[in-house]
Amino acid sequence: MLTISPIAAFSDNYIWHLQRDEQDWVVDPGDAGPVSTALEERKLDGILITHHHWDHTGGIAELAAKYHCPVYGPGSVEGVTHPLAAGDRCEVLGFPVSVMDVPGHTLDHLALLLRENDGRVEQNHLFCGDTLFAAGCGRLFEGTPAQMYSSLAKLSALPPETRVYCAHEYTLANLRFAAAAEPGNQAVRNRLAQVEALRASGKTTLPSTIGEELATNPFLRCHIPALARQAANHGATENSDEVEVFAYLRRWKDNF
Ligand SMILES: [Zn+2]
Numbered sequence: 001m002l003t004i005s006p007i008a009a010f011s012d013n014y015i016w017h018l019q020r021d022e023q024d025w026v027v028d029p030g031d032a033g034p035v036s037t038a039l040e041e042r043k044l045d046g047i048l049i050t051h052h053h054w055d056h057t058g059g060i061a062e063l064a065a066k067y068h069c070p071v072y073g074p075g076s077v078e079g080v081t082h083p084l085a086a087g088d089r090c091e092v093l094g095f096p097v098s099v100m101d102v103p104g105h106t107l108d109h110l111a112l113l114l115r116e117n118d119g120r121v122e123q124n125h126l127f128c129g130d131t132l133f134a135a136g137c138g139r140l141f142e143g144t145p146a147q148m149y150s151s152l153a154k155l156s157a158l159p160p161e162t163r164v165y166c167a168h169e170y171t172l173a174n175l176r177f178a179a180a181a182e183p184g185n186q187a188v189r190n191r192l193a194q195v196e197a198l199r200a201s202g203k204t205t206l207p208s209t210i211g212e213e214l215a216t217n218p219f220l221r222c223h224i225p226a227l228a229r230q231a232a233n234h235g236a237t238e239n240s241d242e243v244e245v246f247a248y249l250r251r252w253k254d255n256f
Pocket of ligand 1: 051053105130
């Protein structure tokens with residue numbers, strides 16, 4: 001059986017810990033310390049990396065030296081032993097992982113889709129780093145709005161039951177923005193109440209699902225007229241296309 005659990009790091013990062021049959025992998029270990037603590041006496045069998053930012057890669061050197069494990073990720077990242085690119089497939093814990101390129105937050109950003117299928121369970125698990133967040137998306141540090149919008153479109157086309165493992169606990173702040181951007185969306189209000197309760201008791205709000213994101217994430221809903229109208233109050237025009245609506249929503253969120 002596959003279990004996936006968050007290891008908290010820094011102030012709001014999650015390093016996702018995948019376990020199956022005494023084997024352990026982690027995604028985006030920005031810090032080695034919390035990973036070693038979570039592993040206790042077990043060893044690490046592999047590392048997956050989504051993009052080059054230090055809070056996702058800072059633990060690679062120490063973990064790879066300690067556990068002699070392979071590191072799969074963008075070839076631009078120091079310490080990667082198995083470079084991945086769009087369309088590649090690899091195997092993690094006996095399950096196939098397909099690789100998508102999702103530039104925007106960074107240009108080297110990858111999203112990794114693990115298909116769990118052991119005869120009893122059929123479930124997709126998406127590790128999307130800082131591209132898609134619960135009710136939000138990553139800042140545009142390197143890519144253009146058009147690149148990010150097309151990356152988010154790829155992810156939102158995955159089956160709605162796909163579980164979404166983001167790399168930060170940003171859900172509450174994102175939903176407060178979503179409620180401002182689309183005040184008439186009841187699903188956003190319901191999710192905000194759920195997430196406020198989870199955070200008040202110190203619980204994680206992840207994983208999300210693609211279905212939940214389609215219903216509540218303003219950055220996946222730029223085609224909705226109510227959101228386009230709100231974007232028009234923040235720099236877009238009535239004639240703006242979806243990419244422009246996205247760009248102005250993202251800029252508004254940067255200063256929210
Ligand atoms: Zn990042």
